[in-house]
Amino acid sequence: MIPAAFDYIRPASLDEACHVLRDADASGNDVKVIAGGQSLLPLLRLRLAYPAALVDLGRLPGLRGVEDRGDHVFIGALTTHDEVLRSPAVREHVPLVALATATVADPAVRHRGTFGGSLAHADPAGDLPAVAVALDCVFIARSAEGEREIPAAEFFADYLETTLRPGEVLIGVRVPKLGAGWGFHYEKFTRTAQAWAIVGVAAAVRTEDGSIAEARIGLTNMGSTPLRARAAEEALRGLSTAHGDSGVTIPGRVHDPVRDACGQAAEGASPPSDLHARPDYRAHLARVLTYRAVRAAGS
Structure with missing residues (x-):
């Protein structure tokens, strides 16, 4: 099928993206965020989702990569599944993330789909949300007002719904290291x-x-x-x-x-x-x- 018509917006910065989302909510328009698009595009094609606009975050700087930060591993929201799998920090310190990510779809999807996009999509049939709640991950959201931390137990609200507020963008996830034993x-x-x-x-x-x-x-x-x-x-x-x-x-x-x-x-x-x-x-x-x-x- 062919998706319904929508506007396409590619912000140049994270701040611009947050303002676009906030203004869209204030005007009552349904706007979706797209990164890798591996979960959203099938919904658009089947017309299970028909937003007025798509806000493309795929090329925003600073939201991609894996960092070892001492007591946790930080995974940027735009980090692809393949990048997560190839990360030494993930394999060594948070291997459950790697084990689940390896089962996500197929190599083509893993090269395009993003870690944050999969979690923000909030499909209960997805592999990563269950890992996030098991490991007590912390989600970092950014809006025009600043950053907010959301525990994984509070992030998922319902089927395909999260507790991200209007104007907020998921920028990364802190995955705790559980240590020896x-x-x-x-x-x-x-x-x-x-x-x-x-x-x-x-x-x-x-x-x-x-x-x-x-x-x-x-x-x-x-x-x-x-x-x-x-x-x-x-x-x-x-x-x-x-x-x-x-x-x-x-x-x-x-x-x-x-x-x-x-x-x-x-x-x-x-x-x-x-x-x-x-x-x-x-x-x-x-x-x-x-x-x-x-x-x-x-x-």
């Missing part, structure tokens, strides 16, 4: 290769003396926003990372307390129903994939 894994179930996740699980597990001291679990496509599997996180605390307990069996298999804890992954979630999966199937996938992700991260 942590393991990471991203487990994703898709209908076909390179497709959106039917369900995905981002897991970070810290072990001490053979037991799980702390777990962080982010769920992809289990609600209108990315979710933390809080019940499973709490149930996992203190459990042994050894596989199973040979002293107890249930219907023909070795009892595994970690599996039981991961069985609480879907508690409090409201998984959607669509052509690909019903809510009960997504809940089942969340339990199974959480177990796999936690086992892989814990090992």
Whole structure:
């Protein structure tokens, strides 16, 4: 299909972009920000979005790159997925970001799509939002009034909606370094290769003396926003990372307390129903994939 007509605006600076967005909101016009365009363009073509104007941030200076800033890694909003994957700082200090980014679509999309654009698009089926909430990332937004920090837990408001205010632009994300003792894994179930996740699980597990001291679990496509599997996180605390307990069996298999804890992954979630999966199937996938992700991260 052909998108509806829209105006195209390419600001020369971030300040100009913020003023354009603020003025558009004041006048009641629906304006969308575009960077890599890998998520927005399909919506335009299908006429699921028909803004009055597009504000192109793709060539603005200073919003691209990865920096090691001591206790966190800062990723500029216009950094492409491919640049994130090739960053030594990401691979060494925040590997969960790299693991999830490697599953985003295909190489062509990863060379054009941007880290900040994927997060600001706020699709709960996207891979990076679940990672952001699992790692307690902090989003940095800029407006004509200055900068604002938004914790990941407060950034995602609803399906394709964020808490960015009118006139605000996402300029980067702080990803905390979790330090020694942590393991990471991203487990994703898709209908076909390179497709959106039917369900995905981002897991970070810290072990001490053979037991799980702390777990962080982010769920992809289990609600209108990315979710933390809080019940499973709490149930996992203190459990042994050894596989199973040979002293107890249930219907023909070795009892595994970690599996039981991961069985609480879907508690409090409201998984959607669509052509690909019903809510009960997504809940089942969340339990199974959480177990796999936690086992892989814990090992």
